[in-house]
Amino acid sequence: MIDARTLDELARRxxxxxxxxxxxxxxxxxxxxxxALRAGLRKLDLVxxxxxxxxxxxxxxxxxxxxxxEARVADLETQLQPPRH
Structure with a gap:
């Protein structure tokens, strides 16, 4: 959330x-x-x-x-495929 100083600065402006x-x-x-700024920002669910x-x-x-x-699964799938003749 926005800190109190920033909120005060916005309100002052x-x-x-x-x-x-x-x-x-x-x-x-x-x-x-x-x-109003606090309420509005709270509704935004900010982090x-x-x-x-x-x-x-x-x-x-x-x-x-x-x-x-994914790479490991691909390797295992390759190992499980029967050899081609």
């Missing part, structure tokens, strides 16, 4: 677009923007970069194992 004449409502708007990298490594290792097993 959005609230910077609000005219300065709104007074105390600006803080409420900033809080609402931050909450952290670390989680992504771990899963990527697992996938690469699995792919290597599958390729090795």
């Amino acid at each position: 959005v609230t910077d677009l609000i005219p300065s004449g709104v007074g105390a409502a600006g803080a409420d708007i900033a809080d609402n923007v931050r909450d 952290t970069r670390d989680e992504f990298d771990v899963q990527r490594a697992v996938l690469l290792r699995t792919r290597e194992l599958v390729e090795a097993l």
Whole structure:
């Protein structure tokens, strides 16, 4: 998930677009923007970069194992074929 600093920065950028004449409502708007961003990002079911990298490594290792097993099966199939005359 996106860390709190990044979320605060996004909320700040959005609230910077609000005219300065709104007074105390600006803080409420900033809080609402931050909450809306959190809710929206939570719905996206995001993972952290670390989680992504771990899963990527697992996938690469699995792919290597599958390729090795495919090669082994091909060798065994060749050994099981009767000799041609």
